[in-house]
Amino acid sequence: MRMFDYILRRLISSLLVILIIAVTLFLIFYMFPSNPAQLSCGKPCSPEQLRRVSAFMGTDQPWYAQLGAYLLGIFAGRTFGTGASAVVCAAPCLGYSFRLNEPVTTLIAERFPVTASIAVGAAVLWIIIGVGTGVLAAVKRNTWVDRLLMALSAIGISSPSYLIGLLAIIVFAFELPVFPSGGYVPFSRNPAGWFSHLLLPWLVLALINAASYTRITRTQMIGEMEQDYIRTERSKGAPESVVVGRHALRNALLPVMTMFGLDLGSLLGGAVLTERVFSMQGLGMLLLDSVTNLDLQVLVGSTLFAAALVIVANLVVDICYSFLDPRVTVGR
């Protein structure tokens, strides 16, 4: 029952955090200097037009009414304007792009598969590579294997992913045309094309990100290997593979998983640099385009979506955690 209480508490506090972020984003983006109606109205904008656009978007209301409509929209949907010209934005309404004439939720749903394909594929690769090399480095501590892996990881950590991505495109798409230079093919249309377009971004992102996982896994493994229970295990005559694999690794992985959840969650909200380098129209490009077009509703909607993903990822990690290590359910 304590587990259930814990999960419920975490769920409520996560929702609360998302709500606070939503309010903050609203205050920063809608209340600050910019005038959303002016932006949507376009260049030759008469005062009469501006007033109509304002009324349509609801920006002629006092700020608290706007905030209320915005928050309510997330849970219950909202309608802009009245009568024949009314625009319905179904729940969860993260805003409505008056430029693209689409609810932000729809835009996000269209782009999400692209970003998710990049993020999940790369994440699977980097966790395998990172944990594998990290354990190897810890087990072979202070040998040339360890030094080589640590040197490689120091290089990886210091390399900007977009630079490596650009160099990879030059080498593997132009000099030796093995991979396409960019673009995205939906899985449903052509699975092989989907795979071949994603392989290069996956590898680049995975190798760069694996570098920090190597280091953390190594640090955690070394820390675990010095604990008393490992010594007990060894003195009982357990084979080294059991000591490392079943005992040390299991405990060392807990913090690695936390970081993994955070990283994957934030990448799912928009792999901006990768999408830009490999010309993929994911959430990151949606965001960049909306900066260029000053599409405020899309900006706020996709930022909120990205923030919520991280919170959800955290929640999932914490819940998994509470099963692996029930001690966390005690206490505040």
Added chain:
Amino acid sequence: MSHLLRRHPTHSRRPRSRFASPSILWGGGIVLFFVLLALFAGPLTALTGNDPYSEHRSLLGPRSVPLGFGGGISPSHWFGVTPLRGVDLFSIIAYGTRVSLGIGLASTLISVVIGVAIGLIAGYFPGVTDAILSRTMDVFFGFPFLIFAIALSAIVPDSFPRPLLLILVLGFFGWPSIARLIRGQTLTLTHRGYTSAAQVMGASSTHILLNEIMPGLLPLLIVRLTLSIPGRIAAEASLSFLGVGINPPTPSWGRTISDAVAWALVDPMYLIFPGLALFLVTFGFNLLGDGLSDALDPKAVIRAEMTETAETSKTTATESSTRNSAPAVVQQGGNR
């Protein structure tokens, strides 16, 4: 880096040899090189009579590609000139160092002030204060900073100087990892004998925090700061690469990399020079930070990373469950 946890012989740990490790010497050397480059960007470029703005179109061949070897490398243009406009690339890199380091260091300063204050308060006043501050740290820690910074660039008026904006944004989002370290250490140090002694003697909280606790966590703080700078430099470069950071004509490595993409096949050096500069400065700071953390008691560093973890876990309850970490090295703002 690889010297982490090497077993020292029991005696003879002379401090001088500890701080003369290859990581510190190489990392420190690279960092020093870039600091000097930033400081003397003016005189250095004056040697060849260049600046990062003047155009030398006479050096460009057909289709505006620089003539000559390596993008027009010559005694007067050490790194060649840029395609299209023929601006001296060395000047761009040298002045770009100022922007990179300046933003990295200034934003660190802001993060330190916020992070140390919040970390000390959270660690020293358990209960509600700690709970609220820790929750705030968690939210900031996980917040998709890059995405927020991109979105913010759309609504901040053009008249607001971009370097200042980046300093503020990076500073304001960079404090949680510092606060978390300070909080964890404060929790530990509060229960040391000398702190209790000061309390018994009636010292004020401020006195205890500043005079008893702060000195104990200074070494770890310095390591953490050194390791947080490359992430900030990378974040500035990423944002400028995406076109939402430093605006032209102010030189910026990230923007130069982005400009160079279209020319990469005909003039690869245009991409390689700023890319190498960005890589090297990041690498230098990482190496230096690693070296410093090894030079301190390595076990203390690992212990700190492992206890800190307890705080990282969003809800973690007891200090004894020392799991969960996102140690310093991972704070790579713009590497996704």
